[in-house]
Structure formats: C-alpha cells, structure tokens
Amino acid sequence: MAKRAPVVSVINMKGGVGKTTIATNLSFAFWAHHSLNVLMVDFDPQANLTQLQLTARQYADLTTSGRTLWHALEPVQSDSLFNISTSDWARIGDLSTYILPMRADGERRLDLLPGDWRLAKLSLREDRAALKLNGARFANLINAARAEYDLVVLDCNPASSHMTRWAIEQSTHMFVPVTLNRYAILGLDMIFGYVKGFPGIHRPPRVNVLINEIQGSLSSRIIRDLRAHRTYGRITLAEQLRKSTLLEASPSPSRRGFAAELPFPNKERVGGNFKAIAGEYGKILGVAP
Numbered sequence: 633m634a635k636r637a638p639v640v641s642v643i644n645m646k647g648g649v650g651k652t653t654i655a656t657n658l659s660f661a662f663w664a665h666h667s668l669n670v671l672m673v674d675f676d677p678q679a680n681l682t683q684l685q686l687t688a689r690q691y692a693d694l695t696t697s698g699r700t701l702w703h704a705l706e707p708v709q710s711d712s713l714f715n716i717s718t719s720d721w722a723r724i725g726d727l728s729t730y731i732l733p734m735r736a737d738g739e740r741r742l743d744l745l746p747g748d749w750r751l752a753k754l755s756l757r758e759d760r761a762a763l764k765l766n767g768a769r770f771a772n773l774i775n776a777a778r779a780e781y782d783l784v785v786l787d788c789n790p791a792s793s794h795m796t797r798w799a800i801e802q803s804t805h806m807f808v809p810v811t812l813n814r815y816a817i818l819g820l821d822m823i824f825g826y827v828k829g830f831p832g833i834h835r836p837p838r839v840n841v842l843i844n845e846i847q848g849s850l851s852s853r854i855i856r857d858l859r860a861h862r863t864y865g866r867i868t869l870a871e872q873l874r875k876s877t878l879l880e881a882s883p884s885p886s887r888r889g890f891a892a893e894l895p896f897p898n899k900e901r902v903g904g905n906f907k908a909i910a911g912e913y914g915k916i917l918g919v920a921p
Contacts, residue, residue, distance in 0.1 A: 635778065635779055635780075635782075636778050636779070637777070637778045637779075637781050637782050637783055637784055638783055638784070638804045638805055638917045638918065638919065639774060639777075639778060639784045639786065639802055639803045639804050639805070640783070640784070640785050640786065640803065640804070640805045640806070640807050640917070641786045641788050641799045641800065641803040641805070641806050641807065641837065642654055642655040642658075642785065642786065642787055642788060642807045642808075642809065643786075643788040643796070643799065643800075643806055643807070643808060643823070644790060644808050644809060644810070644819055644823065645790060645791070645792060645819060645822045645823060645826065646790060646815065646819040646822070647790040648811070649809045649810060649811045649819070649844060650809045650811065650844045650845070650873070650879070651676075651787060651788065651790070651809055652676070652680045652681045652684065652787050653879050653891075654807070654809050654842065654844070654873065655672065655681060655785050655786070655787035656672065656681055656684055656685070656787070656890065657879075657890055657891050657892070657902075657903075657906045658785065658807075658906060658909060658910055658913070659672045659742060659783075659785045660735070660742060660890040660891075660892060660893075660906070661892070661903070661906040661907050661909070661910035662783055662910050662914065662919070662920075663735060663737075663740060663741075663742040664892065664907075665907050665910060665911070666910065666914055666919060666920050667740045668740065668781075668782040668783050668919055669739075669740055669741050669742075669743075669780070669781045669782045669783075670741075670742050670743070670781060670782065670783045670784075670785065671731070671743050671744075671745060671777050671780075671781045671783070671784045671785070672734075672742070672743070672744045672745070672785050672787065673701065673745045673774075673777070673784060673785065673786045673787065674701060674744065674745065674746055674747030674787055675701065675747065675751070675786045675787060675788050675789065675795060675799055676747055676751075676787055676788060676789040677747070677748075677749055677750075677751040677752040677754075677755065677789060677795075678747075678749070678789070679691075679746070679747030679748060679749055679751075680747075680787075681744075681747060681787045682700075682744065682746040682747045684887075684888060684889075685734060685744060685888065685889065686732075686746070686888075687885075687888070691746070694732070694746050695748060699729065699730050699732070699746065700730065700745075700746045700747065700748035701730065701745050701746060701747055701748055701751065701773075702747075702748035702750045702751055703730065703748075704729075704730045704745075704769065704773055705751075705754070705766050705769045705770055705773075706750075706753075706766065706769075727773065727776045727777060727780065730745055730746075731743045731744070731745060732744045732745070732746055735890075743781075745773075745777075747787075751795065754766055754793070754794055754795055755789075755791065755793040755794060755795060757794075763794055766794075767794070767797075767798050767801075770798045770802065771798070771801070771802055774802040782919060783917070783919055786799050786802075786803065792826065796826075797830070800827065800830060800833070800836075800837060801833060803837040804837055804838065805837050805838045805839075805840065805916070805917060806823070806827070806837045806838070806839045806840070807840055807842060807913070808820065808823055808839060808840070808841050808842070809841075809842045809844045809873070810841060810842070810843060810844060810858070811844050811845050812843065812844075812845055812851040812854045812855065813854070816854055816858065817857065817858065817861065817864065820841065820864050823839070824839070824863070827839070838916070839867055840867050840868070840869060840913065840916060841858075841864055841867055841868040841869065842868075842869050842871075842872070842873060842909065842913075843855060843858065843868065843869070843872040843873065844872075844873045845873070845874075845875045855872075869909065869912055869913060870912060871905075871908050871909045871911075871912045871913075873905060873906075873909065874901075874902075874905055876891075876898060876901070876902050876905075877898075878891050878894065878896055878898050878899065878902050879891060879902065891903060891906070892906065
C-alpha cells in the first residue's frame with residue numbers, strides 16, 4: 633500500500649496568532665527530533681513562511697524560474713491579477729520541480745514548497761470552472777507529497793477563501809493556534825462553525841488547539857476557560873508555546889531560518905519548547921512514539 637502521510641493545516645480565521653512561526657518551527661522539530669521527511673507548503677499569498685527562510689534575491693530567482701506553488705497550480709501564466717488560466721491541464725508533473733531543500737541529515741530531509749503573492753488571484757477569481765482545475769492541481773500536488781514525505785505541513789492564510797476550502801479538503805488534521813485574548817474562543821467558534829458547515833467532506837480533519845503566548849494573569853483566566861470548555865478543552869494540547877522575543881516578527885536577516893538554529897542565547901529554550909510540542913502532537917498524528 634502506498635504511503636499516505638498526515639497533512640496538517642496550521643490555520644485560524646484570525647490573523648496574528650503565530651501560524652507561520654508555528655508551522656515553520658514545528659516542521660523543523662519533527663525533522664530534527666523524530667527523523668521525519670517533512671514538506672512545508674507555504675499556502676498563504678503573503679508568502680511569509682517563504683520569506684522567513686529565503687533572502688529577497690533567492691525568492692526572486694524562484695519566482696522568475698517558475699519554481700513556486702503558484703507555478704504548480706497555474707500552468708499558463710498571466711500578468712493580470714484577475715486572469716487565471718482555463719487550461720484543462722490538471723496534472724502537476726514532477727513534484728521535485730517546485731521543491732526547495734532546506735535541511736538534510738542522512739536520509740531525512742526538510743523541504744519547502746515556496747509560496748507566491750500571485751496565489752491571491754485564486755481568492756479573487758470567480759470562474760468556477762477555472763478554480764475547479766486549480767483545486768484539482770492542488771489535490772494532485774498534496775497526494776504526490778503524501779506518497780513521498782512522512783509529514784506535510786500547510787501554512788494557511790487567515791481569510792476564508794477557495795484556498796481555505798482546498799486546504800481543509802486535503803488535510804487529515806487541523807492545528808489551530810490561539811493567542812490569549814478575549815477573542816480566543818470566538819476564533820475557535822469560527823473555525824468549528826466553518827468546518828461543521830463545510831459541504832462535501834467525507835471525513836473532516838481532526839482539530840487540535842495550541843495555546844500561544846503565555847504570560848500574565850489574563851492568560852491564566854483564559855487558559856482556565858479554554859480547558860474547561862466542553863468542546864475545546866479536550867482537544868487543546870497540554871504543551872503550550874511560551875512567549876519569546878526570538879519568535880517575534882522581525883525584518884532582520886539574523887531572524888531568518890529556524891528558531892532552534894538562530895545565533896541567540898534563548899534558542900535552546902525555544903527549540904526545547906517546540907520539541908515538546910512536536911512530541912505531544914506527534915502522538916496524535918501517529919508519527920512519534
């Protein structure tokens with residue numbers, strides 16, 4: 633039987649909850665500590681995960697050479713933001729064409745399928761026939777990745793769009809980060825309401841929650857409410873992501889890469905935090921002992 637790796641969408645309809653940071657560093661932890669072949673898919677038109685790993689020059693080279701996720705989904709390119717190819721070509725060809733190796737150690741590897749701002753076209757397009765083809769290409773891409781990797785991680789955009797639908801359709805699991813503010817549970821209500829009313833899914837993805845940015849007395853109250861919630865309490869990980877300046881968004885080149893490898897004194901603590909999260913979540917995914 634062909635391998636069918638878990639596909640995890642790191643997703644929340646609310647922005648600013650740490651999706652990209654978590655998708656990036658959790659992928660690294662699974663690669664580094666569980667010897668998994670991991671593919672990170674930057675499925676957000678902002679392409680923040682890609683920019684977190686690459687220089688502007690490297691990213692420009694990928695976009696001009698046709699090696700981003702956009703090129704996999706759209707075989708005939710257009711210069712207009714509102715035009716999408718109507719080609720009936722649904723195959724993606726060789727997956728390796730679009731894959732960028734990030735780390736390797738022996739036989740295990742950590743790769744990136746780079747994002748592209750042109751993915752925004754897929755959210756703006758209203759031609760259902762063209763979008764159906766784009767969705768088919770994405771499904772073929774993820775199926776190819778599931779056969780080649782041990783784990784596929786999607787960094788998703790915060791808005792509800794065609795892309796959100798495709799991500800959920802192809803995911804076996806949804807990993808939902810929440811920051812500790814008064815809107816945390818409301819954000820979870822939005823996610824569950826979206827998935828519950830989602831048509832055509834034979835088996836909805838399994839949802840788990842990660843509490844992010846632990847600090848202060850307000851955090852304690854929200855954590856207590858979340859863990860006592862009859863729905864969300866049982867799916868919230870025991871491990872939590874602690875607040876760290878190392879994980880804050882920064883344009884500095886010194887912050888590019890994976891937190892556990894950055895030249896800062898607190899990298900070991902942050903790396904250890906992600907290792908613990910990967911250990912707990914890996915059991916849920918069935919990829920960790």
